[in-house]
Amino acid sequence: MAQQHLDQTEPLTGAVTGDALAGYLRAQATEFLRALRQHRETGAGAHHNGTEESVDSARALRRSARRISGSLHTFRPLLDPDWSEAIRPELAWLSGTLALEHAYESRLDRLLQALHRLSGTPQLPTQTTDATAGSRADAAAGSRTDAATGSRTDAAAGSRAAGAARVGAAAPGNAGAPTHPTAPQERGNLTVGAAKAGALLDRQLTLARTRAHSTALQALGSSRFHAVADKVAVLASEVPLTATATTAPLHTPATAAEERLTDAVAALPLVKAGHPYNAEALIHGLSPDPAPHPQDAPWHQVRLLLRLHRYALEVLRGQTPDDVRLLEAGQALNRHRDASEAASAAAQAARTPRIAPATAYALGVLHADQRHEVEAARFAFQQAWQKETVRTP
Template identity: 50%
Template sequence: MAQRHRDTAFAQATDPRAEPPVTGCDGTAGDVLAGYLREQATTFLRALTQGEGDGGSGGAPGTPDAAHQLRRSARRIGSALHTYGPLTDTAWSEPLRAELGWLASSLAREYQHSARLARLLSALHRLSSAEVEDEPTLVPAQPGPPPPAPGGGPLAVGGARAGALLERQLTLARTRAHSAALQAMGSSRFHAVADAVAVLASEVSLTAAAEAPADQTLTALTERAHARLAEAAGALPLARAGQPYNGDTLRAALAAELPAERQDAPWHRVRILLRLSRYAREVFPYDDGEPETRPASLARVLEQHREAAEAAEAVTAAARTPRIAPATAYALGVLHADQRQEVEQARFAFVHLWLRA
C-alpha cells in the first residue's frame, strides 16, 4: 500500500501536464515554497525508484548515485523547512525535518569513512615520498657496506604500519556504516519518511502567513538566514586565521584545555549555516550583490576543513590503539600534524574568500 502510494505520488509529480512550480517573486510565498518542496520531493522519489530498480532491497538505494540523490534531496527539503518554518505547520514540518536529517546522516557515513581512508592513505604516501626526496645521499668515505636504500627514514618505516592500522579501523567503520544504512533503509522508520515525502510531492501544509506576497515574506526569511551566517562567521577568529600557518589548530589539538573538537565546532556551525543560506537562494533567488560563485567556493573550503578535521580525529583514535610500535606512533603523529595543518589552510582560504565581498 505504501509503495503504491509513492508510485502514484511520483507519477502525479512528474506528469508533464502538471503546472510548473512558481519561482522568483511570482505568486504568494506559499506558492514558491510549495513548488520548490514538490520539486525536491519528486527528485527524492525518482532516486528511490531508481535505487529499487537497480537492485536495492527493502527500499535501500542500489547505487551510490541513488544514495547521493536521496541525501541531496533530503538535505534541501529539511533546509527549506528550517529556513521557511514560519510558513509551514510546525507540528508537520518539525518531525519531518528531524527524520530527513536522520536519513541524510545515515546515508552519508559510509561515504565519509571511504573518503577519509583515501585522504589519509594519500597523505601518508605524500609525506613518505617527501621524506625520501629530502633524505641526503650517503657516500662512504672508504670502501665498506653500501649506503642504506632510500625510504628507510622513520616516517617510511612506520608509515606502512600506520596505513595498515588506519585501513583496518576505517574499513571496519565503513562496513558497519554500510550495514547500518541498509538496516535503517529497510526499517519502518524509513518507509514512514518516504511516505511523508510522497505526500509532500502533492500536498504541503502551509500556514496563513504563506498567503503573503513572495517578494515580501521570502525576502525577509532569506535575509534572516544570511544574517545568521554573517553573525556566526563574524564570531570566528578571522584576523588570526587570516595569517597563514599560525599553528593555532595544532596547538589546540595538543592542549588539554581546548581540544580540537571544541575549537572546530564554531567552524562546523558556519558550514551548516552556509548550507542553509545556499539552499535558501535556491528557493528564492534574488540579487543582493554577491557573486554567484562565492557561496559555492566558501562551501568547498569549509567542506575541506571538515574532512581534514575529522581525518585528524581518526588518526588520534588510531594512535590510542594499545601497544603500537614507536615507529607507527611517530608516523601517526606526523600524519595528525599534517591534517591539522590542512585545517589551518582551509581557514586561511575561508577568511580571504569571506572578506573579499
C-alpha cells in the same frame, strides 16, 4: 569587519511568496522519490560496493533530504508547525545515516594519499613480512590499555616535528598546497612507519565503513524510514502551508538565515586563520581527550549556515545560485570539515595502545599534516569571504 552578503546576483523582480516555497518542496520531494525508486531498482543493498547508479541514487536521496529539511528550518513560519517539526529531524537522521559510509571511505582515501605524499613515495610503502606482522600486532594491541601513554608521546613528538618543519615552509600565499617534511632523517623515520600506519588506518576505517553500510541498509528497511518516505510522498502533491503563506513574502525568513550566517562568520577568528599554521591546534588533538577539537565547532556551524543560506537562495530564485564566491566559500568549509575529521581519525589511531614507535610517529606527522590543511582551508575561506563587497541599498 562589516557584514557582507554572499548573494551578488541581480535583485529579484516582484515578490516571492509561499507558492514558490511549495513548488520547491514539491520538486525536491519528487526528486527524493525518484532517487528512492532508482536505489531500489539497482539492488544496492545486495553488495557492499554498490554500482555507480546505486551510489548516485544514494547521493540524490541525501541531496533531496538535506534540501527539504533545510528549507523546512528556514521557512518554518510559513509551514504547519506540527508537521514540519515532525518530519524535519527525521530527514536529518536519514541524510546523516546515508552519508556515513561515503564519509569513512573518503576519509581513508584522504589519509592514505597524505601518507603517500608525506613519506615521499608514489604509493604507500610495500608492507614486508615484518611490516605486516607489525601491523597485525598494532591492530591486536587495540584491546590493551597499559601502554597508551607512551604511544601518545611518540605520536605527539611526530606531530610537533611535522609542525615545526611546516611553520617556515607554509606561507599563506600557497595555503592548501601539498607540503613536505624537509629533514631527510625525519622522512626516513616516516617511511618506516607509514606502511603500518596505513594498515592500521585501513583496518579501523574499513571496519567503520562496513558498520555504516550495515546501518544504512537497516535504516532503509526500517519502519522509521518508510514513515519518512510516506510523508515525502504526500509532500510531493500537497505542501502544508499556513493560511497566510501564499501571500507572505519569503525574503524575511531568507534574510534572517543570511544574517545568522554573517553573525556566525563575524565571530570566527579570521585573523588567526591568516597565519600559515596554528600550533594550538596540536595541543588538543593528541591529548587523551577524544572529544572533537574545540576550535572546529564554530567553523562547522558556519558551514551548516552557509548551506541553509544557499538553499534559501534556491527557493527564492528557483535555481542553484551561480555565485562563484559563494561556491568557493562552501568548498573551503567542506575541505575544513574533511581535514578536521581526518586529523581526528589519525589522532584516534595514534591512541591505540602498544603500537610501534614508528607507527605512532607516522600517525603524529599525519595528524599534524591534516591540522595544517585545516588551517589552510580556514585561510582560503577568509580570502573568499573578504572578496565580497557590501551591497549598496
